[in-house]
Amino acid sequence: MFAVQYDRFGGPEVLHLGTAEAPRPGAGQLRVRVRAAGISPVDVALRSGRTPMGARLPLPHIPGVDVAGVVDEIGDGVDGVAVGDHVFGVLDVAKLGGGSAQFAVLPLWAHKPATMSWAQAGAAGSSVETATRALDLLGLQPGMTLLVDGAAGGVGSVAVQLAAARGIQVVGTARVDNHDFLRRLGATPVTYGPGLAERVDAAGTARVDRALDVAGAGSLPELLQLTGDPAAVVSLADFTAAAHGVRLSMGRLAGEPDGRHGLRAAAELSTEGRFTVPIEAAFPIREATDAHAAVERGSRRGKIVMIVDDAPGT
Numbered sequence: 001m002f003a004v005q006y007d008r009f010g011g012p013e014v015l016h017l018g019t020a021e022a023p024r025p026g027a028g029q030l031r032v033r034v035r036a037a038g039i040s041p042v043d044v045a046l047r048s049g050r051t052p053m054g055a056r057l058p059l060p061h062i063p064g065v066d067v068a069g070v071v072d073e074i075g076d077g078v079d080g081v082a083v084g085d086h087v088f089g090v091l092d093v094a095k096l097g098g099g100s101a102q103f104a105v106l107p108l109w110a111h112k113p114a115t116m117s118w119a120q121a122g123a124a125g126s127s128v129e130t131a132t133r134a135l136d137l138l139g140l141q142p143g144m145t146l147l148v149d150g151a152a153g154g155v156g157s158v159a160v161q162l163a164a165a166r167g168i169q170v171v172g173t174a175r176v177d178n179h180d181f182l183r184r185l186g187a188t189p190v191t192y193g194p195g196l197a198e199r200v201d202a203a204g205t206a207r208v209d210r211a212l213d214v215a216g217a218g219s220l221p222e223l224l225q226l227t228g229d230p231a232a233v234v235s236l237a238d239f240t241a242a243a244h245g246v247r248l249s250m251g252r253l254a255g256e257p258d259g260r261h262g263l264r265a266a267a268e269l270s271t272e273g274r275f276t277v278p279i280e281a282a283f284p285i286r287e288a289t290d291a292h293a294a295v296e297r298g299s300r301r302g303k304i305v306m307i308v309d310d311a312p313g314t
């Protein structure tokens, strides 16, 4: 099969389109012919070799934790899906390889609703799984107020919508350019950075019941000031969280409970017109280097995704 891959760690320039052996699905897994593959900060971190897990990846490696595609092979013990179905989900890149390829094997998936484009579905998996896991951990109840720090990015933009759909009042941080974007997603926008508590107050928020740190930008002391309780805060990206008494939630594939319910719930909300996956930019797979560079630039509205239609052999 064709695949974007790298055989040494480094910047986006280490990526190249080549060939690789097509993966086969094991028990509980599906293989898809890939239509779209999202790119996330974790893909960039793994490619750079900066992370302990990245440095252990066998090379060459096919990056990409998110994918959507057409089912073409079904592993043992998988029910409720047929060859030809459209699905999206999350990959276990360390064990099964990533989604920047002609075929990919999914351990965690849900049916793609017709209301999600291929680009949206291809970018959805890990953001939906992560946001759902974090909202579940926070024990949110309808009527509570949640502050999302880093609300305009891939995970934040999804977390805002999923929380709003649960009847939560959401305050989201973003740079000023993204405030209208956050309003459209259903959040009251405030600017991130020092002085957050005062700006949240000035925005008319009476109290903050829970806080989700998506950005990992050092805001935990202010999130504790706002909520008054370490148990009311979850971080997805701040490795100093434990020193503040705050939970750091890592990926389902790193050992947390089944995340499939989140994918199904997001699909259902999409069919009801209450959820979308904001796409900042879509690149053809042969422009993988540009797509990874776009993720590295940081500030954005939603996700970066690669479309696999025009690769060689399609």
Ligand SMILES: NC(=O)c1ccc[n+]([C@@H]2O[C@H](COP(=O)([O-])OP(=O)(O)OC[C@H]3O[C@@H](n4cnc5c(N)ncnc54)[C@H](OP(=O)(O)O)[C@@H]3O)[C@@H](O)[C@H]2O)c1
Binding pocket: 040, 041, 042, 126, 130, 149, 150, 151, 152, 153, 154, 155, 156, 173, 174, 175, 178, 192, 193, 214, 215, 216, 217, 235, 236, 237, 249, 250, 251, 252, 298, 299, 300, 301, 302, 303
């Ligand atoms: N633990 C897990 O399971 C898990 C899973 C997925 C991702 N993550 C991590 O979560 C983080 C975010 O992922 P993502 O995909 O959402 O990234 P992303 O799409 O790059 O979005 C990051 C957002 O952070 C905002 N930001 C930048 N500087 C900030 C600051 N000083 N304070 C607050 N927000 C700031 C940006 O907002 P503006 O655009 O408005 O500037 C940007 O939209 C990454 O570190 C990623 O590795 C963890």
